[in-house]
Amino acid sequence: MPTAGRPTDTAAGDRARSATSADVARHAGVSRATVSHVLNGQVERFLPETVDKVRQAAAELGYVRSAAGRALAMGRSDFVILVAPPTTLTNLQDIVDLVSGDLEKLGFTVVVHVSRAESAQVTSTRLHNLVEALRPAGLVDLGSLSEDELLKFQHTGCPVISPTIGTGGPRTARDDLNASIGRVQARHLHRRGYREIVYAFEAGHRDATWGRERMGGVMDVCERRGLTKPAYFDVPLEPGGARAALAAVLRGRVTPLGIACYSDEVAVALVFGAASTGVHVPRDVGIIGTYSGPVGQIVSPRLTSVYVDLRVSLSGIRTAIAETYGGILPPVLPAEARVISVVEGETA
Amino acid sequence: MPTAGRPTDTAAGDRARSATSADVARHAGVSRATVSHVLNGQVERFLPETVDKVRQAAAELGYVRSAAGRALAMGRSDFVILVAPPTTLTNLQDIVDLVSGDLEKLGFTVVVHVSRAESAQVTSTRLHNLVEALRPAGLVDLGSLSEDELLKFQHTGCPVISPTIGTGGPRTARDDLNASIGRVQARHLHRRGYREIVYAFEAGHRDATWGRERMGGVMDVCERRGLTKPAYFDVPLEPGGARAALAAVLRGRVTPLGIACYSDEVAVALVFGAASTGVHVPRDVGIIGTYSGPVGQIVSPRLTSVYVDLRVSLSGIRTAIAETYGGILPPVLPAEARVISVVEGETA
DNA sequence: TTGTAGGCGTTATCAA
């Protein structure tokens, strides 16, 4: 409930109250109902002449129907909330592009809700209020919402699209993508001969979205293959800190150590930390990151990393969108399109 | 106009129509008007007992007032649109945190609109529709909107907050921040003894937001100091490409060359490209980036870069928010707080 | 101190 004092009138005084459907109706010499019908595509049942008049009037007046009015009448707005995970997503832009491209073609308006850092609790409440207030046509989760939350939102009557639900799979789809990242990392390290594996978080972000899931995947593989249960540690993204962290994990070890990293940044920090300590990569330690932008590939040594194909991993969501709203199905991806693949670098 | 077929009813059937103010009124045994008043802070004029009843009822029913209804009645919603620039903003999260922290304390809900890649034209239209439809309480521009657009939105009656306008300064505030980045880069390179300077864009992103402005700053300094007008070139974020690009600019040169880069990624790519070609940094070429995450600081050699302090550079916007809506002014920053500073690394 | 009534812009229903 805004405490707001009226924002100072900044612009020129002719504050043009935007055109309403009544204005359009008047301008076209028809009734509001007609305007509504025509503008909603019920063109077939009107004289072409009438249709034109209405459209023209609307165009001339720059009429955009009020979301409020429409939402009120329909019980649901045309907004789709895209929930961005509280992760440093280097390519949020691209994701939004892909998703909202589909949706806007269907006449929806995408609005992004970025989860704030705070407690999960607070964040959840904020989103809940947003949903309750906006009555969106849908909620697109990129994978950061828990199943409980998803169900709660669905229960609101708001269709929910998420990797977890959209794929029709069981509750595991989302965890699975991230667990898979971990698994791929672990398998690669193991294949490369590292018999002991640890997991590296970014300092201060151990609870970063999906961190646990990814490490879970690593543990998974280790357990199945009879390796010792992986330890984990935090890496500050700053030379001294990274060096110290690395030194600490290596203390007392003799056999080569494989390090699966939460992100490419963490991995790069470790790689250079190692170099500056005389630890040889990949002989003494193997380091594999998680692709998060080009960083890892423009440095030398080139980072070994796990790449998640955006197009592929989003195709589940895009399909779900198409199914839910009757849009066009996204292009079918070649069978060999892999969501996760290893970028073979020089560090593991 | 959504073509949407009704989204399949997914959840259990007890689709709880959310509580309305009428429900709350009934539940509390008062009239809807009373509910409205109380919930909007007109507490003083009611019996404390009544106030409690209402609040309790609202809480019990999980009542959240409909944005639609409110917007319709008020002519303006409680949403504030935060326009994110079409740039890879590593820390969009942080920015949103800072800005929406202020706003949410005032009862507004922040919603992010990320400009898509497409043509400026299309993007502008999308935003325009969003504004027209949402009738937001305000529009916070992070600096990607042109003055014309800003004015157009203001004209809609929507208070606009932006670096350009918020600071009360002339049209230059925003350009200035970016031009300053360029100027600082150029000055640093010049001070370090590079007598010829060029500008490096990221390949495929020459039109990235602010790229021109930044290069403008570089040219500015060069001109004023009598250096030759800087050339510019594109750097692919990939080892081979970067190497080739570097080779091309260096061809035929003999004196040390200073390179001001659009981003740290570009800078890092060049640094490693140079290393692999036997070009010595910083002796043969000096490279200075623009801080965009920790990348530059975790590699060796540590990148010399220009750092833009988010807190400081956002304080203009936060102040504008406070002034516009009567919130609390952001903490006064120490005088020496510099928006832009040079991170002294080993590459220039 | 509380309630009544009218209107905000749109859509759906039904009558003309």
Added chain:
DNA sequence: TTGATAACGCCTACAA
């Protein structure tokens, strides 16, 4: 083929 009319949920003068 069109147009009245009644919701939708909320806010606010104004009346009680």
